[in-house]
Amino acid sequence: xxxxxxxxxxxxxxxxxxxxxxxxxxxxxxxxxxxxxxxxxxxxxxxxxxxxxxxxxxxxxxxxxxxxxxxxxxxxxxxxxxxxxxxxxxxxxxxxxxxxxxxxxxxxxxxxxxxxxxxxxxxxxxxxxxxxxxxxxxxxxxxxxxxxxxxxxxxxxxxxxxxxxxxxxxxxxxxxxxxxxxxxxxxxxxxxxxxxxxxxxxxxxxxxxxxxxxxxxxxxxxxxxxxxxxxxxxxxxxxxxxxxxxxxxxxxxxxxxxxxxxxxxxxxxxxxxxxxxxxxxxxxxxxxxxxxxxxxxxxxxxxxxxxxxxxxxxxxxxxxxxxxxxxxxxxxxxxxxxxxxxxxxxxxxxxxxxxxxxxxxxxxxxxxxxxxxxxxxxxxxxxxxxxxxxxxxxxxxxxxxxxxxx
Amino acid sequence: xxxxxxxxxxxxxxxxxxxxxxxxxxxxxxxxxxxxxxxxxxxxxxxxxxxxxxxxxxxxxxxxxxxxxxxxxxxxxxxxxxxxxxxxxxxxxxxxxxxxxxxxxxxxxxxxxxxxxxxxxxxxxxxxxxxxxxxxxxxxxxxxxxxxxxxxxxxxxxxxxxxxxxxxxxxxxxxxxxxxxxxxxxxxxxxxxxxxxxxxxxxxxxxxxxxxxxxxxxxxxxxxxxxxxxxxxxxxxxxxxxxxxxxxxxxxxxxxxxxxxxxxxxxxxxxxxxxxxxxxxxxxxxxxxxxxxxxxxxxxxxxxxxxxxxxxxxxxxxxxxxxxxxxxxxxxxxxxxxxxxxxxxxxxxxxxxxxxxxxxxxxxxxxxxxxxxxxxxxxxxxxxxxxxxxxxxxxxxxxxxxxxxxxxxxxxxxxxxxxxxxxxxxxxxxxxxxxxxxxxxxxxxxxxxxxxxxxxxx
Numbered sequence: 001x002x003x004x005x006x007x008x009x010x011x012x013x014x015x016x017x018x019x020x021x022x023x024x025x026x027x028x029x030x031x032x033x034x035x036x037x038x039x040x041x042x043x044x045x046x047x048x049x050x051x052x053x054x055x056x057x058x059x060x061x062x063x064x065x066x067x068x069x070x071x072x073x074x075x076x077x078x079x080x081x082x083x084x085x086x087x088x089x090x091x092x093x094x095x096x097x098x099x100x101x102x103x104x105x106x107x108x109x110x111x112x113x114x115x116x117x118x119x120x121x122x123x124x125x126x127x128x129x130x131x132x133x134x135x136x137x138x139x140x141x142x143x144x145x146x147x148x149x150x151x152x153x154x155x156x157x158x159x160x161x162x163x164x165x166x167x168x169x170x171x172x173x174x175x176x177x178x179x180x181x182x183x184x185x186x187x188x189x190x191x192x193x194x195x196x197x198x199x200x201x202x203x204x205x206x207x208x209x210x211x212x213x214x215x216x217x218x219x220x221x222x223x224x225x226x227x228x229x230x231x232x233x234x235x236x237x238x239x240x241x242x243x244x245x246x247x248x249x250x251x252x253x254x255x256x257x258x259x260x261x262x263x264x265x266x267x268x269x270x271x272x273x274x275x276x277x278x279x280x281x282x283x284x285x286x287x288x289x290x291x292x293x294x295x296x297x298x299x300x301x302x303x304x305x306x307x308x309x310x311x312x313x314x315x316x317x318x319x320x321x322x323x324x325x326x327x328x329x330x331x332x333x334x335x336x337x338x339x340x341x342x343x344x345x346x347x348x349x350x351x352x353x354x355x356x357x358x359x360x361x362x363x364x365x366x367x368x369x370x371x372x373x374x375x376x377x378x379x380x381x382x383x384x385x386x387x388x389x390x391x392x393x394x395x396x397x398x399x400x401x402x403x404x405x406x
Numbered sequence: 407x408x409x410x411x412x413x414x415x416x417x418x419x420x421x422x423x424x425x426x427x428x429x430x431x432x433x434x435x436x437x438x439x440x441x442x443x444x445x446x447x448x449x450x451x452x453x454x455x456x457x458x459x460x461x462x463x464x465x466x467x468x469x470x471x472x473x474x475x476x477x478x479x480x481x482x483x484x485x486x487x488x489x490x491x492x493x494x495x496x497x498x499x500x501x502x503x504x505x506x507x508x509x510x511x512x513x514x515x516x517x518x519x520x521x522x523x524x525x526x527x528x529x530x531x532x533x534x535x536x537x538x539x540x541x542x543x544x545x546x547x548x549x550x551x552x553x554x555x556x557x558x559x560x561x562x563x564x565x566x567x568x569x570x571x572x573x574x575x576x577x578x579x580x581x582x583x584x585x586x587x588x589x590x591x592x593x594x595x596x597x598x599x600x601x602x603x604x605x606x607x608x609x610x611x612x613x614x615x616x617x618x619x620x621x622x623x624x625x626x627x628x629x630x631x632x633x634x635x636x637x638x639x640x641x642x643x644x645x646x647x648x649x650x651x652x653x654x655x656x657x658x659x660x661x662x663x664x665x666x667x668x669x670x671x672x673x674x675x676x677x678x679x680x681x682x683x684x685x686x687x688x689x690x691x692x693x694x695x696x697x698x699x700x701x702x703x704x705x706x707x708x709x710x711x712x713x714x715x716x717x718x719x720x721x722x723x724x725x726x727x728x729x730x731x732x733x734x735x736x737x738x739x740x741x742x743x744x745x746x747x748x749x750x751x752x753x754x755x756x757x758x759x760x761x762x763x764x765x766x767x768x769x770x771x772x773x774x775x776x777x778x779x780x781x782x783x784x785x786x787x788x789x790x791x792x793x794x795x796x797x798x799x800x801x802x803x804x805x806x807x808x809x810x811x812x813x814x815x816x817x818x819x820x821x822x823x824x825x826x827x828x829x830x831x832x833x834x835x836x837x838x839x840x841x842x843x844x845x846x847x848x849x850x851x852x853x854x855x856x857x858x859x860x861x862x863x864x
Contacts, residue, residue: 041550043547048548050547098599099600103600191647192648192651197605210526218547219550219573294540295569296565300565304533337544359532
């Protein structure tokens, strides 16, 4: 009995399953292509393209948090920190922020940097303007570094205590940025005023291909969608490869039993730090992209509710499952930005009522989560491991029941 | 014995690793549910104000692109409003939409030869309880994409306007005109912070106007009034650490210094604090005779007012209390005992003054009350109607295209006195600022904001 349970827990991929998997990936790609071209509904309706883009951004965030929470089992309530670093990196390197000359008094200047590199910004807008494609790497680097810095002191902590400390970081960082307009007399974050406008994304040599513009204009959601789709796909691929590799198995060993993992020779510190760093990269990339689609980085945007929404996405989709995280991110974002309003409008139209469903948003979130926990606690798409565990558990239970009955 | 039911399997699993994983799931979800419940409790106590847009969203949305661009006689054009319909500003926004609809209705739904409908947009989310930057970006692009829309009335928040203006400015068929009734941040139209205001107008063409005076003027009015009428000497200047609050507080501080008032302390108040007694105790030793609250009431303003009175004494005593228009239009502040006798500056004239002045302004306020059964929740509702009047004047003079309407708006047109809902002829200058700079000082008395005097600003 016991040996068969262990066998079941081994990852196995029979040939038939492989075919099914490739068909599945192909189907997802087809749907991903259909969305902007046929399924999206312009500015109103159930699926505006802007919401689709936001869904993809949040799916990326969910993928990142899934590595920390789902794979390594470290409950992180401060994911907003990585989003913040990504967005501010884009703001710093893709705007006029570092050309701080007071227009009312030109002698009053702190930074007067004017540096353009492969940017879409016009030459007469001063400041630091670097190509989005380079900034993405800087943002990923800064976020990963932030992940290490935040991760390092929390390594000794477990479960609830870890959650509290990460929650603290998530609350402190926005306050630091809010007050960062006077760091020993230097303005580093522009405080409450926010930084903007952020430059647009240039497509460089890709614009020679048909249908791809040289610069993604603010209303060109289709191209933005393809850009974020590429990031999502890359991160999904990386997540799956990491999960099945040495590091991923080490993460899961820590998740299941930290003490046992360390006795088996898993270097706890290094492995945990890796999970923070890799998870943070998705936050940084997503944050930088978000800054370009909104056009402004505003400190009021980085709230605790962001961390909660991303965590909800991961739990709803299925902790530890890559596809689940994506699905959870899409579902919650759609619900948040379009779904509730659209459903409300349909209800009001159908029944002649005037209910504002949006006001009950958190109530719905809570209800959905309670129902999920009652009837499907492992999420929409459970991780393969929890599915197998549950099956094994059922067998143990039935044997025990049989034993008790006899 | 519990076999079969999935709930009991997952809760009662004997396997150690399994149990750990589900424990974590349960902990995380219990936490989330608790948070969700708290958030719902906080968010759902706002009273709901139902609006009945005269134009109706579906009718407006249904109009096709042909009318907007050809400019044929009788073409149907859409003016959209862009306001935070959820959160603390919901009441003010609902009445602004009401006022906009009323003013269009009173004009017979026509501006010149064009028939006008109103399409309301919401730039807030429930999760934030106020304006949301991604929603502002989406709305801006939607304004551009919906070809029947000719101009935008809004936004309420300056931060949101700074996101939307560059998008409307780069409209390939425009730039598209936006006229705000409530943006008081100076940087949108004036040289204020580095790069402002040119960075909001990438095409180099101005497409933004406002019918309300800016914070710098409001701060000056407050400081001059404090020095000349209240004869105060030492002020404590507080801000709520948000864009508006910091801006208006620094404008007050610099004007106060010019007017001979000593600014003995400047500090930010944290909206999340349960009380501010410690903050005010710290100021006691400085012997201030005035406290300025640069910020908005949404940021725990009522508690701040209560603690000012409990520590530094009543507002009629030695320490006066002055606040900007971030504290106007809140019934909860008006009814607060400690808020009585505080002075509030307002960039514009309150509804009561419009009624007193008679003419078109008084008539509009009366009509509003007849139609909706209450006075406008905020004076901004009246200014929303004024902004709409200005947009309609521009449409009437223009050629039915966005470009033509914008050119007409900046050609020096005005809304004449006999029609103006603010009771005075007004227009916008080349920068987009309103030509009439009414500033008023209000005094909280008998649970209402009473008009004390008009304060001329230069």
